[in-house]
Amino acid sequence: MKIIEHPKTEDGTVGKAMLILELVADCETPPRFSDIQERSPFPKASTYRLVSTLVSQNLLALDERTATYSMGGKLMRLASRAWRSASLAPIAAPYIDLLSKKTGQTIHLAKLDNGQVLYLDKRNANKPVPMFSDAGKIAPAYCTGVGKAMLAFTNNESAQRTVEQQSFYRFTQHTITSAKELEAELMTIRQQGYAFDREEHEIGIICIAVPILSARNEALAGLSITLSTRQFELPDLKGFKPDLEETAKEISKVAGDWLLNY
Structure with a gap:
């Protein structure tokens, strides 16, 4: 379990x-x-x-x-009403659809919630890959690509509080298991602008993720493309980076009033 x-x-x-x-x-x-x-x-x-x-x-x-x-x-x-009225998901949906169609891979939209990742929306790959994530589910922030991408672009006080909330449970042999290790990873992510999940939460599952940024350059949400190691290797992830970053920028641009209320 x-x-x-x-x-x-x-x-x-x-x-x-x-x-x-x-x-x-x-x-x-x-x-x-x-x-x-x-x-x-x-x-x-x-x-x-x-x-x-x-x-x-x-x-x-x-x-x-x-x-x-x-x-x-x-x-x-109740969840459906909340999703329609207060979530970035409906705004992002058309852009996620386009990214899904272009890449044919699993797409995730997520936000940070009480120190964890809350998946807001998901598009399955053309050839669906079994994995934990689904819209409405939560996952740890410290060992998911989308979680780390958001953490790296959260203001210092909030980021420190969120790091302190992590359990650092070892899900796989690749899982980050200390705050020191995570903080070093977050520094790298801030420098390069994207994050990887190197089978840190689930064996056989890798991803590349980027933050969806506000005008203050802080993470509103995160966007990722997730792949199976049965079909791809880690170096293949960078090939999806341009489309992923472009989609994240487009979502930020059209968020409009939702972003103003953030």
């Missing part, structure tokens, strides 16, 4: 319910209650009450045939 980082447990019922929702959302397949309980920091009785309440509010859905849980209809509707 892939380990996902979560914020520290919040006090109060709402914070606990939100954590349960995140636990379910992060599962690669719909979990049973036993799977939720295994990941939950709360006692079994408390976890059961939280799950039952979320089901009754249609924030979680229970499939009685398989005894598994998934995101409820109400939550999906």
Whole structure:
């Protein structure tokens, strides 16, 4: 089971319910209650009450045939409204479509959220490659290309705070495992303007990523092209850099009012 980082447990019922929702959302397949309980920091009785309440509010859905849980209809509707009104994703979508069509590879749009990467949108490759990422999922910032690209172009105070939030869990033999190592990597990324994922989060998955910058030259979001090592090698990534950078610049230009409110 892939380990996902979560914020520290919040006090109060709402914070606990939100954590349960995140636990379910992060599962690669719909979990049973036993799977939720295994990941939950709360006692079994408390976890059961939280799950039952979320089901009754249609924030979680229970499939009685398989005894598994998934995101409820109400939550999906709320997420859709939030995505349309407050996300860069709808603005970026036409440009991501063009980049996807031109490259034929997996495209990710993401932002930093509480020290982690939140995937806002995704386009699958012409020949889809199995991988963890999907719109709405979260991933660590320190070992993903798009996370490092955004971190490198975050203001110093925010970047330092985000670095301190990282767990530096070793997902693969290539994972960055210390703040010192990450800070050295971020310095390189600032100098060259792009970041790599060298199989740091998932074996067999590599990517090149760039920040989508505001007028203050700070990262609003990140954009990446992700490839499989079964088809490409690390040196091949640079061939995608011009199209990736051009797309990021175009998204920045057309963001308009959304950027003004950033």
